[in-house]
Amino acid sequence: MSAAWAVELRGLGKRYRLPRRGREWLKPWRPRRHQEALAGVDLAVAPGELVALLGPNGAGKTTLLKILAGLVSADAGEARVHGADVARDPELGRARVGYVLTDERSFFWRLTVRDNLRFFAGLEGLFGAEAAARVEYTARLLGLGELLDRRFNALSAGQKQRVALARGLLADPPVLVFDEVTRALDPGRAEQVRRLVRELIVERQGRAVLFATHDLAEARAIADRVVLLSGGKVACEGPFDAVEAEVRAVFRAEAEAEEGALSAILQEAR
């Protein structure tokens, strides 16, 4: 085990407990059903390296990123960040790993963008002039200048997404994980976000990044290496061009598994 890795996962496992349903309530002694999300993942990311995390819906990408960021508990294996196991110490994960997602539900819809970002800066321990400077800086990074004084609810979907990105970049951790952050962005702005992550965060600042995406062209453009998760396991990894065929085959097989049901519905609808 070497602390030279920024991120090092070993045998990482996670099973979610599913809620009881229907008649299961009548037999509480029966073991609860589980959904296995990660089934022993091994993966390492070096400082200054950008790894794209690919995988079909439900493959375990978000679960993996959330365990690293100390937001979900693991139940097997290790998740080391610069040597320390955040699976054992989620508090450390929250301090060392920035989880950048573009979920706008936690924003205050009637406050301005600036007041929202000031609030979230406070949660990161930033106050006063330091918080103000950091908010202005991240707003500039994401081209939010003229939006800072608008109320959050008056923004478009893509604008909200950029504010959510800014929120994720307020703190300054050595490892950043991005969960489908370009999903609602127009092509030009998606490209700006990719450059921001690639050129500033990875190349200039030398941080380690895990970047989950469904967009294969995006993965090719941005990543040093891609890792394909499937059914909670690493199916393959390597430079994009080396694993592209295998990645496409896994996505195709996943879609084909559901093809039968769709064909039946289309047949009925004739």
Ligand SMILES: Nc1ncnc2c1ncn2[C@@H]1O[C@H](COP(=O)(O)OP(=O)(O)OP(=O)(O)O)[C@@H](O)[C@H]1O
């Ligand atoms: N809170 C939860 N309770 C129960 N099961 C969950 C929970 N969160 C995720 N799962 C299950 O764990 C598995 C992995 O989910 P996860 O969200 O990590 O996948 P993902 O790769 O991020 O998928 P997507 O591409 O759709 O975002 C799925 O089968 C999912 O249904």
Ligand SMILES: [Mg+2]
């Ligand atoms: Mg996900």
